[in-house]
Amino acid sequence: MVLKAIIIEDEKHSRETLKSMLEEFCKGVEVIAMAGTVDEAVRVLSVYSPDIVFLDIELQSGVGFDVLERIKEPNFEIIFTTAFEKYAIKAIKFSSLDYLLKPIDLSELQQAVNKARSNMDTNIYREQLDNLMQNISRGNMRPEKICLATTTGMEFIEIKDVIACKADGSYTCFMMDNGEVPMVSKHLKEYEQMLAEYNFMRVHNSYLINLRKVKKYVKSDGGYLIMENDLQVNISPRKKEDLIEAMKRL
Structure with a gap:
């Protein structure tokens, strides 16, 4: 053709x-x-x-x-x-x-x-x-939605509804408020850069979290987060100080 x-x-x-x-x-x-x-x-x-x-x-x-x-x-x-x-x-x-x-x-x-x-x-x-x-x-040029090329097609999701993104090899899983977990064939690092100004932070090799969706920070067992959907996310030792500062700024 x-x-x-x-x-x-x-x-x-x-x-x-x-x-x-x-x-x-x-x-x-x-x-x-x-x-x-x-x-x-x-x-x-x-x-x-x-x-x-x-x-x-x-x-x-x-x-x-x-x-x-x-x-x-x-x-x-x-x-x-x-x-x-x-x-x-x-x-x-x-x-x-x-x-x-x-x-x-x-x-x-x-x-x-x-x-x-x-x-x-x-x-x-x-x-x-x-x-x-x-x-x-939009005057502020801040996209509110992101288009995900998933394994089943294209999905348009609200950025504010994302709880966390999890690395799965060369794929990234988006964990949503509604329980859905669309999977995208892109590395987590790409979304780390795209979502940085939306209060998302890479707290672990495998997790990029929405700071506004953190329910609790637990100091014991090396430190971990409990998200709004009760997901438990470990925190990399070198990220702890940055995380605490970021949470204070929210």
């Missing part, structure tokens, strides 16, 4: 470079159109029916999200591109969508294209985009 691609990028050199990389190194991708401004992008997307769109986050005439706001029910995969790892990247990560940092690495480009080719579930993808746009539209 040939993937029809559109590139939305305001720098001509960057457009042409990406086009060459796609056509030369990404088998089965055909670039059918390119655009350099928000208005051009909207016009192009109204004429063509792409399978995949490479969308620069920062355009001289606005931002890439302006394009999405003007397109009703986009039925194509989006891979965002940007030269800066700024706030928008956080919102994209929380929606489990793909992005590429410029200058674009060839292997990362190929991986993103292959992932887009295997997705093609428009209903789930639309939910991911809706989640992204809701996050972007």
Whole structure:
């Protein structure tokens, strides 16, 4: 199957470079159109029916999200591109969508294209985009939901409802208020970085906890926590002091 691609990028050199990389190194991708401004992008997307769109986050005439706001029910995969790892990247990560940092690495480009080719579930993808746009539209730029690519599909969960995340090899289990435990094929360290500013803390090699869900701190037996769901979490000795300070700041 040939993937029809559109590139939305305001720098001509960057457009042409990406086009060459796609056509030369990404088998089965055909670039059918390119655009350099928000208005051009909207016009192009109204004429063509792409399978995949490479969308620069920062355009001289606005931002890439302006394009999405003007397109009703986009039925194509989006891979965002940007030269800066700024706030928008956080919102994209929380929606489990793909992005590429410029200058674009060839292997990362190929991986993103292959992932887009295997997705093609428009209903789930639309939910991911809706989640992204809701996050972007909030003035404080703090996503309230995170999209988890689980073994059964995509789940959109409220961050405040997560009690703890547990490492299970190369997987991460999310322990929720309602007793559900969705499993994601990503390492715990990735979520440690994403959730740090939401009062989550890595207190043990195997556990990342929501500090607001701690019910009790027990000093005996080396020290451990009892969470709101009665989960008992051991505390790494080197984390005790940091944990106590973090709890005081809440």
